[in-house]
Amino acid sequence: VRIPFATAHHASIAKQVIEVDRELQPQAVKRVLEVQDDVLVATFSTLTVRLARLTLNAFLENVDLVVRTISEFGADSERRPT
């Protein structure tokens, strides 16, 4: 799955945030997250189609939350030097 971001920095943030949590069934689901330019690339391999559906749904919900957070606070976070 390829998720484009506005900048490489944002894509990297999303990768770091999502990869902290382990997959619920690490023995049945393999996940690899990487950033290519400003795109977050997630590669999943699962034992069953059902697991693929569940894993992908959860991943997309998490990505959606991170994207909305960056969208809401991203501009403000860059406005002032910390």
Place this chain on the structure above:
Amino acid sequence: MPGRVRRSPLKSPERAYLALGLEGSANKLGAGVIKHDVDGSSTVLSNVRHTYITPPGEGFLPRDTALHHREWALKVINDAMKNAGVSIHDVDCICYTKGPGMGAPLQSVALVARTLSLLYQKPLVGVNHCVGHIEMGREITGAQNPVVLYVSGGNTQVIAYSRQCYRIFGETLDIAVGNCLDRFARVINLSNDPSPGYNIEQEAKKGRRLLPLPYATKGMDVSLSGILTSTEALTLDKRFRADNQTRGPEDQDVFTPQDLCFSLQETVFAMLVEITERAMAHIGSKEVLIVGGVGSNERLQQMMGIMAHERGGRVFATDERFCIDNGIMIAQAGLLSFRMGHQTPLLKSTCTQRFRTDEVHVAWRA
């Protein structure tokens, strides 16, 4: 209390510190900003909360609760920052609930916390939910060294502080008291707005009969699931009148949902008062601090007050702004921890459903 007075390791800060706290372990999503001033005082700058309320007869499930938190997180955080009148640039750390609680909702809040931490380059502090309740209770009431009764929908523990650890003296062996009350509220179809426990408290005031229910203290602990089953079984009893109507002039031995609410409250609260009293006797304390959502129940505060008064002590309780799960308590406990040098690195900023109160090293107390 016996023993020499130790000096607190927490020095007054050389400048004002600010912390943002995010809470979402159950169905309440909270965000709050707290300020620690140079004179050692703590000020609540904002405390915003939104509760996921289910229809009557239904409880809240992890998936739907997580969805609620994801929908409301950004708005609640924005409101908290606006009410506080500060920007996230100004806070020193971002505190979030590491546990205990429900997995999916906890993780949703943690994702937002991590994202904000990376966007604004602020350190993360993972906080134990129970310690958050205790620290906020101590701060608001000023209680010195009380026995803490922590009662909510997810936890029921009697806690006392000793040597940098909140030690659990007694707890529930099965379900929490708030869980017991909420599940009974579902059986009699009470509204969940503002919370099932509040509605049970109001119904109990109209009860007139005290029905016999099993009284299950086990030494310093309590067991609540048996009482719940008995109370639910009584609703199937042929003497139960759900509509509060008697069948005729001969219909004397009947009881109503209000009677059941009253009996349930009296029984479980008496049990909680007993195990609290045991802890007080054990360590010779004269103060009781009640924290957690069920702590906002005035009947519980009243019963505890009677017991404490008989022992020459007193009860401390906070109002629903701080009793019920909120973000400011996470900010408070998190900032105390942060000022003692504790942070949670991003890779360790996970959440856990089981996080014992006594696992936390309370570095900020003597």
